[in-house]
Amino acid sequence: MEDNSATKIEEEDKSSQKPEASESHAEADSHWDLDILGEGQVGRGTLMRTAMGGIALLWGGMTLYPIYSYLKPKASDKDEQTKVTSLEVCKVDELPKGSGRNFRFGSTPALVIHTPDGEIHAFKAICTHLGCTVQYRNDKDAIWCACHGGQYDSHSGKNVAGPPPKPLAPLKAEVVNGKIVVSQA
Amino acid sequence: MVGDTRRGNKLLGFLEERFALSTLLHLAEKKKVPIHRHSVWYYMGGIAAIYLAVQVVTGILLMVYYVPEIQSAHASILKINSQIDFGWFIRSLHSWGANLMIAVVVLHLFSTYFMKAYRRPREFTWLSGLLLLVLCMAFGFTGYLLPWDDVSFFATKIGLDVAAKTPVLGGVIADLLRGGEAISQATISRFFVIHVAVLPICLLGLLGGHLLFVQMHGMSEPDAFKNLPAPKKTYEKFFPNFFFKDILVWILALNVLFVLVMLAPWGIGPEADPFGAAPIGIKPEWYFLSMFQFLKLVPPMIGPIEGELFGILLMGIAALAFAVLPLLDQGQSKSISKLATAYGVIIAIAAIALSVWGALS
Numbered sequence: 001m002e003d004n005s006a007t008k009i010e011e012e013d014k015s016s017q018k019p020e021a022s023e024s025h026a027e028a029d030s031h032w033d034l035d036i037l038g039e040g041q042v043g044r045g046t047l048m049r050t051a052m053g054g055i056a057l058l059w060g061g062m063t064l065y066p067i068y069s070y071l072k073p074k075a076s077d078k079d080e081q082t083k084v085t086s087l088e089v090c091k092v093d094e095l096p097k098g099s100g101r102n103f104r105f106g107s108t109p110a111l112v113i114h115t116p117d118g119e120i121h122a123f124k125a126i127c128t129h130l131g132c133t134v135q136y137r138n139d140k141d142a143i144w145c146a147c148h149g150g151q152y153d154s155h156s157g158k159n160v161a162g163p164p165p166k167p168l169a170p171l172k173a174e175v176v177n178g179k180i181v182v183s184q185a
Numbered sequence: 186m187v188g189d190t191r192r193g194n195k196l197l198g199f200l201e202e203r204f205a206l207s208t209l210l211h212l213a214e215k216k217k218v219p220i221h222r223h224s225v226w227y228y229m230g231g232i233a234a235i236y237l238a239v240q241v242v243t244g245i246l247l248m249v250y251y252v253p254e255i256q257s258a259h260a261s262i263l264k265i266n267s268q269i270d271f272g273w274f275i276r277s278l279h280s281w282g283a284n285l286m287i288a289v290v291v292l293h294l295f296s297t298y299f300m301k302a303y304r305r306p307r308e309f310t311w312l313s314g315l316l317l318l319v320l321c322m323a324f325g326f327t328g329y330l331l332p333w334d335d336v337s338f339f340a341t342k343i344g345l346d347v348a349a350k351t352p353v354l355g356g357v358i359a360d361l362l363r364g365g366e367a368i369s370q371a372t373i374s375r376f377f378v379i380h381v382a383v384l385p386i387c388l389l390g391l392l393g394g395h396l397l398f399v400q401m402h403g404m405s406e407p408d409a410f411k412n413l414p415a416p417k418k419t420y421e422k423f424f425p426n427f428f429f430k431d432i433l434v435w436i437l438a439l440n441v442l443f444v445l446v447m448l449a450p451w452g453i454g455p456e457a458d459p460f461g462a463a464p465i466g467i468k469p470e471w472y473f474l475s476m477f478q479f480l481k482l483v484p485p486m487i488g489p490i491e492g493e494l495f496g497i498l499l500m501g502i503a504a505l506a507f508a509v510l511p512l513l514d515q516g517q518s519k520s521i522s523k524l525a526t527a528y529g530v531i532i533a534i535a536a537i538a539l540s541v542w543g544a545l546s
Contacts, residue, residue: 071375073365104460107367111462125462129485130346130493132339135462146463147343148481163492165485 086183092120092175100136100143100154105171105182109133112173112180113154116141122173122182123157128166143168216403216423221410223300227427228434229293230399235435236286237392239442240324243279244381251331253377255370258333259456266453273450280451282442283328287321287472289438294318298529301522302405303511310398311511313391320388325470327380330373335464338457341376342368343469347480350493351501368459408516468543475536476500478543507532 084106092114095101100113102125111125113136123143125133132147136154143152150162157168170185200206218227250269252261265272294314297303303311330341345368349359362379364371410418421427454464469477483496506528514525 068361071361071364073360073363073371102460102462109460109462125460130343132343132463133461146465146467147339163481163483163485165491 086181089122089180089182091179093178095120095180098138098141102133102135103182110171110182111136111143112182113143115154119155120173120175120180121155121157122171123152123168124171126169127164128159128168129162129164134168210424212400213424213428214422216400217420218404218423218427219406219410220419220421221407223296223407226293226296226300227404228431229289229296231431232434232438233286233289233293235438236282236289236442237388239278239282239439240286241385243275243282246275247279248381253331253373255333255373258331258373259453262332262334262453266450274446277446277449277451278442281445281449283325284471285438285442285445287318287325290318290321291472295529295533297405298511299526300405300407301511301514301516301525302407304405304514304516307398307402307405308512310395310402312508313395313398315508317388317391317395320384320391322472324380324384324388325472327376327384329470330368330376331380332453333373333457334454335457335461336454336467338368338459339463339467340469341372344473347493347497350491351497352494471540471544474543475539478539478546481543503532 087103087105089095089101089103089112095112095114097114097118098116100111102109102111104110105124109125110122111134112120112122114120123134125135127134127145127147127150129145129148129150132145134143134145134150134152136142137144140151142154142160143157144150145162145164148163150164151160152158152164152168153160157170159165159167172183172185174181174183197206218224247265250261250265250272252258262276265276267273297311297314326341326344330337345359345363348362349356351358362372362375363369364375468474479500480493480496483492485492487495510525510528514521516522
């Protein structure tokens with residue numbers, strides 16, 4: 001808008017000058033020797049309009065960049081939670097066969113499963129579809145996402161049904177002194 | 186009348202001199218409303234407006250007690266619901282009112298679409314109305330997170346992850362909205378600011394334009410009415426005839442809202458647990474259900490394209506066509522007019538069918 005009004009004023013200027021000062025106007029124009037591209041002389045009006053447009057763009061950028069930077073999440077925010085490499089989840093007795101438990105592994109939700117055949121597996125509980133938190137379902141013996149009905153194999157974390165495109169990210173689960181310890185795979 | 190100060194009403198004279206009331210009244214009296222069998226749709230915009238007024242008042246009241254902080258947000262809503270006098274009432278009005286408002290705006294949208302009220306010179310009334318619907322949905326999306334209960338947490342997570350799949354700017358915008366990699370305090374703060382400051386300003390500006398266009402162009406007349414011979418066209422004055430009917434309709438609309446609030450006060454789920462599993466049976470609000478169900482139907486991969494991206498692109502194109510078709514259908518050709526109507530019917534049926542399917546599955 002500013003650009004427009006500036007252009008208008010410029011044009012009015014010109015027309016008011018025309019009757020008596022057209023000669024000197026042309027002369028003034030000839031001083032702007034900006035024929036860099038070989039496209040003929042650049043008039044003062046064209047130059048001013050282009051300059052105004054450029055300044056408006058620059059000004060817009062100068063305003064938006066700080067706002068964008070201000071709002072952009074900082075890398076330090078991401079590592080706010082301490083990085084975890086290994087974690088004691090619970091005692092084995094607290095997790096009977098055919099059940100699972102959601103827990104927090106550093107900054108990510110995770111899931112440990114005690115399968116009906118007695119194996120213990122752990123995965124990051126982030127659905128590979130749209131990032132919902134998955135859970136173990138005893139009735140299906142599968143890992144299940146409530147958001148869009150995705151299913152994963154409870155032993156391997158492989159995507160077996162529904163929309164998920166990839167298997168779950170695995171974690172390492174072992175039993176140490178009767179306790180389930182989960183660590184980065 | 187107001188402008189007639191000869192009888193010595195000093196107050197009216199005072200006001201007249203300062204606010205040119207007679208000009209305004211003259212405008213209101215000049216405005217006329219066509220009477221035909223589809224006239225009932227003329228009330229939709231007014232109903233949306235009264236529901237909006239309820240949202241503004243209850244929203245301001247809720248802000249007095251709501252705390253946009255991750256440890257306190259859920260508790261503050263519980264307090265509003267259980268300890269503050271009439272808190273449950275105000276909050277239920279806000280939640281039910283939001284749903285009713287979107288429902289009415291959608292009716293308003295389809296009624297203007299099928300009555301072809303978007304034709305010259307009302308193209309910008311149409312486009313500004315569409316943008317207003319988008320704003321309403323943005324209000325719904327941001328407001329849904331604020332109580333910080335389990336469904337609101339995952340609804341936001343999915344919504345932002347879907348947005349992140351949009352090509353070019355999707356990822357950047359989702360990150361800016363989320364304020365980090367995970368839904369956290371930063372997300373609550375951002376959504377709160379957007380919900381109570383950014384969106385209201387946009388809404389007021391856009392609504393001002395929308396209403397100004399309506400006043401400038403007068404009420405739109407459907408073709409069947411416009412083509413009647415002049416003596417057969419009947420109108421009523423906007424003021425006072427239609428205006429008083431409007432008030433009556435507002436009272437009815439408010440009563441519907443009050444009945445819903447009384448019979449089914451709005452509850453709150455358990456507090457969100459960012460590391461817990463998504464609750465079984467989680468679903469978005471009804472006005473996002475059709476899109477939710479559609480995305481659910483798209484297979485994970487379509488050729489080389491990820492299913493989600495494909496679904497988003499498809500819905501984007503469908504929405505764009507819905508916005509643009511009215512600009513092409515200017516009454517110059519019967520076939521384009523029929524095409525626009527048919528497309529509207531398809532969109533409406535698809536939206537209803539997907540929503541019902543999503544609700545039942």
